Amino acid sequence: DIVMTQSPDSLAVSLGERATINCKSSQSVLYNSNNKNYLGWYQQKPGQPPKLLIYWASTRESGVPDRFSGSGSGTDFTLTISSLQAEDVAVYYCQQYYNPPFTFGGGTNVEIK
C-alpha cells in the first residue's frame, strides 16, 4: 500500500497569512504515460464529509477559491493557502488515487493564531 505522510499535524496561522501543508507518498504517484500526478487534496470541517479542493496535484476543483493552490510531483506535494480566511479553519487531507487501496494522509488541522 502507498503510505501518505502529512506534515505538520497542526498549524496555527494569522488571518491573511500563508499556510503551507506538506504531503509525501511512499512511492511515486506520477503516471508516466499521461504525466499526471494522482494526488488530491480535501478540506473537512466538523460534521461534514471531505470536500475536494485540488486534483491532479494542482488542478483546482470548480468553485474553490484561488487562494488554494497545489504543487509538487512524484512523491512530494504541497497545499498552500495564500491568505488564510476564517472559513478555512478545517482539517486538510491529501490522498493518492494512483493505486488501490486509495490512501489518505493523517490530516493537518489548520487553526487561526
Add this chain to the structure above:
Amino acid sequence: EVQLLQSGAEVKKPGATVKLSCRVSGYIFTDHYLHWVRQAPEKGPEWLGLVDPEEGATIYSEKFQARLTITADTSTDTAYMDLSSLTSEDTAIYFCATGGTPGDGFNAFGPWGQGTPVMVSS
C-alpha cells in the same frame, strides 16, 4: 446538481452485518465509479472499495476483502455496502463518493454523500 443521499444511522451488535445505501442523482450513475470510505472518530478517512455500476465489477481493499460486499442497482441508481462480522473497530461514519470513470481511469473523489454513522456496541 449532483447529490449522493445515504441511508440513516445504524446501531449493531458485534458479529452482525450492516447494509448501507447510497442513492445518487444529478448524473448518470453508470458513468462513474462509486466508492465507500469510512472515518473512525478522530481519525482520517479510510477507503473500503469501489463498484463500477455499469459492469458490477468491484475492487476491495484487501483489509476488508473477506467481509465486504459492494453492489449497484442501476434501476434505482443506488449503491449498497454490506460489512459483516462487525466489531467495535468498525464504529465509524461511512461515506459514499463518486470519482473516476471506467473509461478514463481513477480520479479524486467528489462529491460525497452526507455520511452514515454506524455504531457497533454490545
